[in-house]
Amino acid sequence: MTNHHQPTRGEPRVALVTCTELADLDPDDRLVLGPLADRGVAAEPVVWDDPAADWTAYDLAVLRSPWDYMLRRDEFVSWAQRVPRLANPADVVRWNTDKRYLDELSAAGVPTVPTWWVAPGESWALPADTGEYVIKPAVSAGSQDTGRYDLADPEHRRLAVAHVRRLSDAGRVTMVQPYLTAVDTVGETALLFLAGPQGLAFSHAIRKGPMLSGPDFGVDGLYRPEEITARTATEEQLAVAEKTLAAVPGGAERLLYARVDLIPGPDGRPVLVELELTEPSLFLGHAAGAPERLAEAILTHLARHR
Structure with missing residues (x-):
């Protein structure tokens, strides 16, 4: 539910964009609230399709957990275009919410899973x-x-x-x-990048265990349960991630965050499964200092927009 608390004069206001089912944010996202408050930023969850939301009242709107848009993508993209200060930007939302972007990244030389x-x-x-x-x-x-x-x-x-x-x-x-069978043993690696003074910087990495055990019989809720643990990224994984981000239309320096999901291919080398630029889980609770780094990234974007 939208909180209509009015911050003190001059205090930046940030909307953390979510959906009705997670009106108080995903628990992982709530970890950034304290670090933002410590930095003088008033942040509050706002449901993306709430007709009462006044997006002009915020210095920045940060996409976090609007995970109910999949069957209403056109509506969601149209909404993003109307938000005056959105991170990540609306053109990125349009490009990244349709996974056919994988073809563009493959054409740019990024190793991707065949699709x-x-x-x-x-x-x-x-x-x-x-x-x-x-x-x-x-x-x-x-x-x-x-x-x-x-x-x-x-x-x-x-x-x-x-x-x-x-x-x-x-x-x-x-x-x-x-199906890349290495996910059953090695798992999937997600590399998280957050904005800094010089653009996106690597923050942390996590391992996801296998989630798909067979045919689709539906998911109870917004997402399947995930087995998450901390992971140290390899130089080869970081190189693939950097190559992926370099191919983002409009440049990765505009982004507040990015998540690059990799799995070893048949030859053991990492291939891109997804590039998450719209509403990825950032797994803040799995890396020391990650909530503070996200708060600093938001401050960096606020400085650009104010």
Whole structure:
């Protein structure tokens, strides 16, 4: 629920953008409230589609957990364009909320997981091999509408076809990717970057355990539970992340935050699974000083906008 507390004169106001189901923010996001208050910044959660919200009253609106936009992406992108001071910016929101950006990054030389796209109404043939594949919509978050299919299993083949048809019938673009088995052992690495005086700077990294155990039968809530632990990023992972950020349209120096998600490919080298620039979990509770670094990043952006 929006807090209409009026800060003292001259005190910067920041809206932490969320959704109705997380009206008081995700617990991890609440960790930044204290560091912001210590720095003289009045921050409050605001639901993105609250008609009573006055976005002009804030010195900065920071996208945090508006995780209910997936079936209303056009509305969400239109809303972002109307917010006067939004981080990350509205053009980034438009680009990053459709995972077809992976094709652009691949064309720029970023190692990415191979991806095939199925537009609504297009016919789709199952891959000829019998490996494992991931099927999900191009506009998604929290692993919603996402499934893992072993095409050696006739029932999985049937369910994979039904999954694509279900997304197509709903007017959604489907993405199909080979399942990278290293996620079951090594896990997925998320590298977190936050704004600093010289642009984005690496903050911390975490490991995500495997989340997909089989076909999609729905998610109870906004996202699947995740197994998160701290991780030390390797030089090779950092190099892939830097190459990815260098390919962001408009330049990464405009960003308040970025999350680069990597998994080892078949040869063991890291490949990009997702680049999260719109509303990623930042896993502030898994790295010492991360809430304070986010607060400093917000101060950096406030200085640009005030």
